[in-house]
Amino acid sequence: MPGGIFRVCLVVITAFVNHPLLFPKDNVTILENTDEVIQKMKEREENLRMEQLKLEQEIAMQEALAKSSEQATESEKQYDHDFLPWNLWTALSMMVFLLIEFWRQDYQEANWPDYANEEDEINVLGKAVKGAILPEKVILAxxxxxxxxxxxxxxxxxxxxxxxxxxxxxEALRSVCNRDADMEVEESIGIGSMYENWRAHKPLACDFIVPFTPPAPYCFQFETWCSGESVAPDKQGCGMIKISWADEDSTGCICDKTKLGEDLLCLLHSKMNPLKQNNHVEDLLCYKDTRYLDANQVMTWFQVALTKAWNKISHKYEFSLTFNHIDVPGALKIKFKSGKTIVFNLTPVVQYADSDVYFISQFQSSNVSEEPTSSIHWFLTFAVCEKRYIQFVSKTLPANSCHLSCLQILSFLHGKQCSLTGPSGLTNYHLKTVMLHLLQIHPRMDWAPGFLDARLKDMLKYLEKSLQEKRLYHFFIGNKNLPEELGIPVGLQRAEPLNLFRPFVLQRSAYRKTMDTFHEMLKNTAALINEYTMHVPNGRGIPLNKDLL
Incomplete structure (x- = not known):
């Protein structure tokens, strides 16, 4: 029986040592391949089950021997002496595995952060920022x-x-499209740093989203990740767009309730309707043999339509228009005869549930860097909501508040550091998300212009804390503390928080590169600011605001 206890101890110790979440490789993340983790966990579970079966068989054999033995009393005492420790070790083992499982669930499905304790956590984790030498308030201003x-x-x-x-x-694009068969394009909407007034880099690229709808009598139906019971992590924040007949589920027409005679014809639901008879739904930029909108086909259609539209109006302008990136159909570049260029982006989107949330096939450089898992999965973009929220908050902050100045400085520093050491996993969207979270944490008066250096340091601390935890929550998804004026769909507010740093959990090399870039940026902050300030002519400078001194 001591051998059985030893085996149980060995199983428990092995489970602790090999558990991927307790002792990850290099102490930074779990295995890169999620399928491999699941397979290994299944194998360990099967091994534990076999060990338990052997132990049960051993106990049963010893119990049978004890009952058949002539020394019944001594055998019974020995059995009780061994059986009690066995029960104890079994209970302890079950408790250990239950605790591990509960901890794993908390690790994977964390709740929305508690802002009451957020500042304390930032101060504890922001060690690198504390040691960094940042410029003083006057120099920053x-x-x-x-x-x-x-x-x-x-x-x-x-x-x-x-x-x-x-x-x-x-407008020219609408005129060259077939209104009976092509998608209908609506007015463009300006988004991003150019419309939020914190753009820090040149060239000054304007970003526009262009909503489009299917021609009558079709409509879009949406399937988001939060509407399903179980969704893979890489599909969180995505959705699919299904094209259906607007009257597909309708029962209001009299022909649905009454049998029409042979000489009577319903003009709305005629069986001879050529569009329905030819199964035209699948021809509307859908993925093969499905009714789901295909992002690749949408991009191809949009690029062809833009080319036709420019050919129609090019004679009116004294500049040329070209595609800035072949892989991004809406990335355009205007080039004047003088050599000056202006770039801008037109991205087709689909409006979600009559709100300011849209489905987008791919993000521009100022947004999230992940790519969809397939061409029928579309990202949800909150770019319009972000612009409206910044405008809403700015009205409640002190005059000349420093929130956008902090974001502009941080974006500039990160961009310059990436130009020196190469790109990292951080994007301007992550930096803006940090600012949005801090706007909810700090009181309004803390964003007065005189607190520029303090708030910039807070943003760096929050970013360092998020990188160390590999957890930065999306500001809108799962956030129940948003103003009603934004009109965020209830289903998205009640959804599980979406971790924007989830790729860092699996991609260890990208995580190391990002951390190295962040620490290098902290070391070089003072030097970068002093260097660029020295090379700007004094004549271009604007006199310092006395409130900042």
Missing amino acids: NFHERCLQTVTSDIARNRELVEGFADDLL
Whole structure:
């Protein structure tokens, strides 16, 4: 029997040592291949089951020998002496595995962060930021006004030119499309840093989304990840768009309730309807043999339509228009005869549930960097909600508040560091998400212009904490503390929080690169700011605001 106890101990110790979440390789993440983790866990479970079966058989044999033995009393005492420790070890083993399982569930499905304790956690985890030497408040203000506000002042001129041309281009696109068979394009909507006034880099690229709808009598139906019981992690934040007949489920027509005679014809639901007879639904940019909208076909259609539209109106303009990126059909570049260029992006989207949330096939450089798992899976973008929320909050903050200045400085520093050491896993969308979270944590008066250095340090601490935990929640998905004016669909607010840093859990090399870039940025912050401030002519500088001194 001592051998059985030893085996149980060995099984428990092996489970602890080999558990991928308790002792991950390199102490940074779990195995890169999720399927491999699941397979190994199944194999360990089967091994544990076999060990338990052997132990039960051994106990049964010893119990039979004890009953048949002549020394019944001594055997019974020995049995009780061994059986009690066996029960004890079995109970302890079950408790250990249950605790591991509960901890794993908490690790994978964390709840929305508790903002009451958020500042304490930031102060504990932000060790690298504490050790970094950041510029003083006056130097930061001088750098922002001399180096970054000059970028902001150019935005209005570029935006006005591009908006007018984009409207003309889309109007020409509508005229070249077949209204009975092609998608119907609506007015464009400006999004991103250019429309939120924190753009920090040139070229000044305007981002537009272009909603489109199917021709009558079709409509879109949506299937999101939060409507299913179990969804793979890589499909969270995605959805599928199904094209259906607008009256497919209708029972209001009299022909659905009454048998019409042979000489009577329903003009709405005629069996001779040529579109329905030819199964035209599948021809509307759907994936093969399905009714789900195919992002690749949508992009091809949009690129062809833009080319036809430009050919129709090109004689009106004294510049050329080309595609800036072959793989991104809506990335366009205007080139003047003088050599000056202006870039902008037109991205087709589908509106979700009459809200400011849209389905988008791919994000631009200022947004999330992941790609959909297949061409029928579309991302949800909250770009319009983000713009509206920043405008909403700005009205409640002090005059000349520093929230956008902090984001602009942080975006500039990260961009310059990436130009030195190569791209990292961080994007401007992550940085903006950090700012949105901090806007909910700090009181309004903490964003006065005199707190520029303090709030910038808070953003760096929050970013460091999120990187260390590999957890940065999407600001809108699962956040129940949003103002009703935004009109976020209830299903998205009640969904499980979406971790934007989930790829770092599996991609160890990308995580190391991102952490290295972040730490290098902290070390170089003072040098970068001093260098760029020195090379800006004094004549371009704007006098410092006295409130910042």
